[in-house]
Amino acid sequence: MEDEPLILAFCCHYCAYAAADLAGSMRLQYPSNVRVLRLPCTGKLEVNYLLTAFEHGIDGVLVAGCLEGGCHFLEGNLRARKRVERAKVFLEEIGLEPERLEMFNLSSAEGPRFAKIVGIMSQRLAKLGKSPLRPDCQTVHQNIQAMTDQADAALAGAKHDCCRS
Amino acid sequence: MIVADRKNVREIRAMIQNHQRVLLVGCGTCVTVCLAGGEREVGILGSALRMALRLAGRDQVIVDQVTIERQCEDAFIDALAPRVGEYDAICSLACGAGVQALAERFPNTPVYPGVNTQFIGILESQGVWTEKCAACGNCRLGQFVGICPITRCAKRQFNGPCGGSRDGRCEVSPELDCAWQLIYDRAKALNKLDELEAVVPPLDWSTGLDGGPRKVVREDQCIAGLGPNA
Numbered sequence: 132m133e134d135e136p137l138i139l140a141f142c143c144h145y146c147a148y149a150a151a152d153l154a155g156s157m158r159l160q161y162p163s164n165v166r167v168l169r170l171p172c173t174g175k176l177e178v179n180y181l182l183t184a185f186e187h188g189i190d191g192v193l194v195a196g197c198l199e200g201g202c203h204f205l206e207g208n209l210r211a212r213k214r215v216e217r218a219k220v221f222l223e224e225i226g227l228e229p230e231r232l233e234m235f236n237l238s239s240a241e242g243p244r245f246a247k248i249v250g251i252m253s254q255r256l257a258k259l260g261k262s263p264l265r266p267d268c269q270t271v272h273q274n275i276q277a278m279t280d281q282a283d284a285a286l287a288g289a290k291h292d293c294c295r296s
Numbered sequence: 297m298i299v300a301d302r303k304n305v306r307e308i309r310a311m312i313q314n315h316q317r318v319l320l321v322g323c324g325t326c327v328t329v330c331l332a333g334g335e336r337e338v339g340i341l342g343s344a345l346r347m348a349l350r351l352a353g354r355d356q357v358i359v360d361q362v363t364i365e366r367q368c369e370d371a372f373i374d375a376l377a378p379r380v381g382e383y384d385a386i387c388s389l390a391c392g393a394g395v396q397a398l399a400e401r402f403p404n405t406p407v408y409p410g411v412n413t414q415f416i417g418i419l420e421s422q423g424v425w426t427e428k429c430a431a432c433g434n435c436r437l438g439q440f441v442g443i444c445p446i447t448r449c450a451k452r453q454f455n456g457p458c459g460g461s462r463d464g465r466c467e468v469s470p471e472l473d474c475a476w477q478l479i480y481d482r483a484k485a486l487n488k489l490d491e492l493e494a495v496v497p498p499l500d501w502s503t504g505l506d507g508g509p510r511k512v513v514r515e516d517q518c519i520a521g522l523g524p525n526a
Contacts, residue, residue: 182340
């Protein structure tokens with residue numbers, strides 16, 4: 132698993148996330164190296180989300196939104212596509228392959244298509260290889276520890292505030 | 297507002313190539329509104345720059361980011377001042393005024409521009425900004441029914457239109473409106489066509505940039521006893 136390229140999938144709640152769910156219900160097989168992250172709409176996506184994912188060493192990112200014309204919020208998926216294109220320009224300037232990032236459109240009824248999309252990205256990344264920005268295991272553990280400490284501190288602060296009020 | 301546009305990551309990387317600790321400073325005023333140098337754009341550039349440096353084998357370079365309310369006013373730079381000592385260079389994503397304000401405030405720290413300052417303009421539609429004012433220092437908009445021929449006419453003609461006006465468009469580019477067509481149409485709508493009969497003398501450019509950097513002094517607002525140099 133550690134050797135496989137890791138894919139982050141930003142999925143719209145109204146289509147791709149449901150399609151991923153359907154793919155699971157249908158017992159469809161698709162590569163296991165994808166991590167799904169639900170968004171209320173792909174229009175929520177900003178360029179910095181995408182770049183931050185790559186900065187943290189993710190090997191590929193797929194953005195899956197509704198079919199064009201079918202966005203629950205009218206044009207969120209169209210905006211997302213433009214932001215994906217802009218992020219690709221940044222990746223090219225940085226020196227990272229823009230192909231590591233791709234946007235797809237599908238409907239909530241397309242479980243098989245979700246599985247296919249993950250397959251397409253997985254194959255593409257198998258060719259591109261792991262991201263040169265992928266941190267070593269020690270750094271990953273350190274980052275996780277730092278985030279855990281930060282969350283603990285925030286929670287402790289919240290509890291403290293709660294007690295005071 | 298002042299409108300700016302982003303610089304290529306490669307250009308910024310080249311500018312900071314001799315530095316080890318770089319602070320990206322965003323500005324919360326004009327460049328935030330025109331989506332060139334606000335908190336989000338500073339975050340994007342920060343991520344991009346860190347990745348570019350790592351890919352170039354310069355993992356050890358530290359790139360941090362901060363955004364202050366306004367870079368062109370010294371009082372707002374106070375919030376930034378305590379941190380600057382930790383860095384050996386600053387990359388400012390403010391307009392040219394902000395970059396220079398930081399350079400004046402921190403004489404021992406190199407300051408680099410992170411955006412290309414373009415013009416004084418307005419938001420025409422979402423994501424589109426257009427130039428409207430050349431800051432000539434001697435506004436004549438009253439004579440041209442509120443449409444500036446200096447900024448919006450490619451020839452800066454005060455007595456137009458020229459022969460290159462075609463179907464309301466400028467000969468320079470079919471995408472450009474002919475400023476003089478706009479002036480004529482608006483004057484007609486306002487029933488002020490007769491005002492365009494007069495020959496307008498050339499602008500007094502002594503108020504423009506040719507005389508060196510300009511200064512506006514409001515004596516009544518200056519701190520008593522200290523004058524404009526306070």
